Amino acid sequence: SRALGRNVHIYSARDTNTVLGSLFATNGMTNANFYSMVEIAFIFDEGYTLCGESGTNVERDNHPLQAGRYPINTADSLRVNNEPLLVRTGSLSAQAPPKEFLVEVRERDSQCVITGQPVLNAVYAVYGRDGYSATPIYPLAHEQRWLTHGYDSWITIPGARGSISSVQNGMLLRDDISLHFECYHLSINPD
Numbered sequence: 001s002r003a004l005g006r007n008v009h010i011y012s013a014r015d016t017n018t019v020l021g022s023l024f025a026t027n028g029m030t031n032a033n034f035y036s037m038v039e040i041a042f043i044f045d046e047g048y049t050l051c052g053e054s055g056t057n058v059e060r061d062n063h064p065l066q067a068g069r070y071p072i073n074t075a076d077s078l079r080v081n082n083e084p085l086l087v088r089t090g091s092l093s094a095q096a097p098p099k100e101f102l103v104e105v106r107e108r109d110s111q112c113v114i115t116g117q118p119v120l121n122a123v124y125a126v127y128g129r130d131g132y133s134a135t136p137i138y139p140l141a142h143e144q145r146w147l148t149h150g151y152d153s154w155i156t157i158p159g160a161r162g163s164i165s166s167v168q169n170g171m172l173l174r175d176d177i178s179l180h181f182e183c184y185h186l187s188i189n190p191d
Contacts, residue, residue: 109172
């Protein structure tokens, strides 16, 4: 079962015997984060609520997400989102970011954006030999999808023309954190 090792399980309130999805709740994960994840994984025709095991509604708030079973209540149908997973590729692949991207991200951030650890000589160690990586947020290997869905409009730097290689699509991370991000073991909630 794909639910093994996970401590949060999602069900339809109409069928509490079939797991629709699951995850491992980590420190810092909130009920609001959980609602955001549910809205990515499922498609609703109408509104919905999440309930705890006791049957009470789970509020969309900053309280810590608790391990348990969470039925989804909706007046209409819910469907599992079948959008394909976008696999990230490592920075040493054929889809390595251009040198300009690496330089601009290092100049702008000069520290790991998660830990705050400063990078010594951030601009000069362009190829990540210092333990830090300029990491694309949206996978570069999926540029066609980036364009098809209009994500290029997110790039607001004059002259960047919506490029997936814009500094706005990057962040400086410690190498170990970059690897976790690229493997989807770590996510960042922009809210």
